[in-house]
Amino acid sequence: MSVGGKKKLVVKYVFEDFSELEKESYGPVEEHFGVGWSIQVFKGASRCNIYLDCLNWQPIPWEIDTRIRLKILRKNEDPLVKTEYHHKFAKGLEPYKSHYFQWIENCSIERYLIDGNLTIEFEVEIKRIPGMEIPKRKFDNDVAKELSDVVLMAGDQKFYVSKNYLSLHSTYFKSLFSEKFADSEKSIIELKDIDPNDFQKFLEFYMENQQLTTIL
Known part of the structure; x- marks a missing residue:
């Protein structure tokens, strides 16, 4: 989703029956802005590590500058919120994956379980993606043609x-498509x-926000 020119995304996953999970557990991969994102937890001896994995399959060097907000729900308390004002995901030893992580001490893990489930949410604001081209939305492919009733x-x-x-x-297009216009x-x-x-x-801004009034 793009908001006010900024690229933002939310990745959320509920790890059900957390105490019964394997040592390493993964949420599904979600695609945002042409990049894969997934939440991972690793249950260690003294703490539980929480990772946000960034998956980019481009063979060329890549990096993504972000601002990250981690939110973990707590039973009968406000959520735990941690904010990292600058974190860079980049191609490294694992060429297609880079991650950000925080942790919870095992002694306090029960505070974060609701009906035995651990709910984790990451809000990510992408500040810069140097060297990467975010794929453009297609307005001339088969799907667009099937759903359209006019060509501009x-x-x-x-x-x-x-x-x-x-x-x-858009009031501009409302007028353009009205019977008053010959076109x-x-x-x-x-x-x-x-x-x-x-x-x-x-059009990309319009499709992302669905809240335009008059731009043209």
């Missing part, structure tokens, strides 16, 4: 979109003097 042309690039969605969130019934509408890269960013 910006420069020489086609964008297959939905009139209803754009009209709902409203065309299956392909040319957007004059609009850069295709800027329009791509506009």
